[in-house]
Amino acid sequence: MARYSAANAFDHSMPERTAVLLVQLGTPDAPETSAVRRYLREFLSDPRVVEIPKLVWALILNGIILNVRPARSAEKYATIWTDEGSPLAVHTANQARRLGQALEARGHAIEVAWSMRYGRPAIAQVMREMRERNVTRLLVLPLYPQYAASTTATAFDAVFSELSGWRNQPELRTIRNFHDYGPYIEALARHIEAYWAREGKPDVLVMSFHGVPRRSLLLGDPYHCECLVTGRLLAERLQLAPEQFRVTFQSRFGKAEWLQPYTDRTLEELGAGKTGRVDVVCPGFVSDCLETLEEIAIEGRETFIAAGGSDYRYLGCVNDSAEFISALARLVERHVAGWPGTAAEPACPHAALARRRERAVALGAER
Incomplete structure (x- = not known):
């Protein structure tokens, strides 16, 4: 051969x-549980995704995670x-x-x-x-x-x-x-402005990015910096004052510290503060998926409302606009x-x- x-x-x-x-x-x-288990096994076996000793992680992955998480995740996938x-x-x-x-x-x-x-x-x-x-x-x-x-x-x-x-x-x-690419920032801005033209503007716009362990930032990963750049450029394009937007990080997993501020805790704070209306966008995702349609659109709303908020909108990704x-x-x-x-x-x-x-x-x- x-x-x-x-x-x-x-x-x-x-x-x-x-x-x-x-x-x-x-x-x-x-x-389905079996399909989600196959997917998670491949995804979570990547050393780029989970940077802990291989043997230790194999015991955790095969002993706990793949026996518990697939069924829970399958239920969430079914909702979207x-x-x-x-x-x-x-x-x-x-x-x-x-x-x-x-x-x-x-x-x-x-x-x-x-x-x-x-x-x-x-x-x-x-x-x-x-x-x-x-x-x-x-x-x-x-x-x-x-x-x-x-x-x-x-x-x-x-x-x-x-x-x-x-x-x-x-x-x-x-x-x-392409985090600072002008045409991408413009596409995001027009997507948001089209919604606001129909529904009016919120009191606060939350820009939620996928989180990563804080350790990756300390080891030299530029992700955190690039998320902040995207958030700043989008806020400038939308002419938002500092109090009118938040940049947050979602989807943390495990007990380690991840990039902050966390999206769920920010939504709790905004809800408890009786913020009139909160809109959420996800500028790190170009396509709607589990993390946007379930975690942000469904769980995020529940978190905000439970904390005392009243008006919550998820604006969706740019998709194939x-x-x-x-x-x-x-x-x-x-x-x-x-x-x-x-x-x-x-x-x-x-x-x-x-x-x-x-x-x-x-x-x-x-x-």
């Missing part, structure tokens, strides 16, 4: 293609599941489709595919499908606006690991973040500049590809 793999159906007449690979975190295949499937998968697929259309409308011949770091479609499988289509230029775009080792870096790890077994590797570019897709298209254009297949660099014409195949076959190639 060959040590390095290659495409099964390569032909010298095949055009060299440029592609974008969108990467999201992942989702179970179904809102749609007829089409997981909201995260549905939104990501729509983003890929609409981004491909937007790039084509701008004159680019660029494929767009999507994958999940954990679960399906797996990064390796999607990359192998690209290889069969002779993708020789690949831009990897993790759909995390803010860089974190536990999200962005592990997506890159998976891509690099897959390529390490390829005989014929593509030219590779990556996008590590026209403004966000336009921002993604502009981001991709910036990073594929100079590659064939872009509007400025047309791909090789079919006649030239046919002649290339003829020459290759004449020299002994099979195809």
Whole structure:
């Protein structure tokens, strides 16, 4: 068996293609205990996600977490599941489709595919499908606006690991973040302003980002700083005074200290303070998922109301809004500049590809 793999159906007449690979975190295949257990085992076994000694964590993961948490999480997934499937998968697929259309409308011949770091479609499988289509230029775009080792870096790890077994590797570019990218901030702002135009403005806007252990900040992870930058830029764009918004962190897990202030405690304080109306957005998530639709939209409301609050609104993610897709298209254009297949660099014409195949076959190639 060959040590390095290659495409099964390569032909010298095949055009060299440029592609974008969108990467999201992942989702179970179904809102069922067994499916959630498979997903959590893969997710929580990643050393980028849980940075404690492997043996110690294996005992905790297999002895407690995977025997208790899957059933609880499955119940939560069931509250947000749609007829089409997981909201995260549905939104990501729509983003890929609409981004491909937007790039084509701008004159680019660029494929767009999507994958999940954990679960399906797996990064390796999607990359192998690209290889069969002779993708020789690949831009990897993790759909995390803010860089974190536990999200962005592990997506890159998976891509690099897959390529390490390829005989014929593509030219590779990556996008590590877009937390301060003007068109993304504008897409967020317009999404919020459209809601406010219909419903009026709140007393306080809470910008809730996914949390990470505080230890990661002390070890050099830029995530916390990038979240604060996004929050500041969005507040400036919306012309909010300091007392009109909060930047918080959600989804803490375990007993260790995570980034603060915590979203749930902030909502308790706002509720107890009889804040008239609180709106919540999640600028670190580009697609609605369990952490937004259940933790923020449902649990967050319950926390706020139980503490004494009365009017709570979750505004939703940008998902596949026209403004966000336009921002993604502009981001991709910036990073594929100079590659064939872009509007400025047309791909090789079919006649030239046919002649290339003829020459290759004449020299002994099979195809």
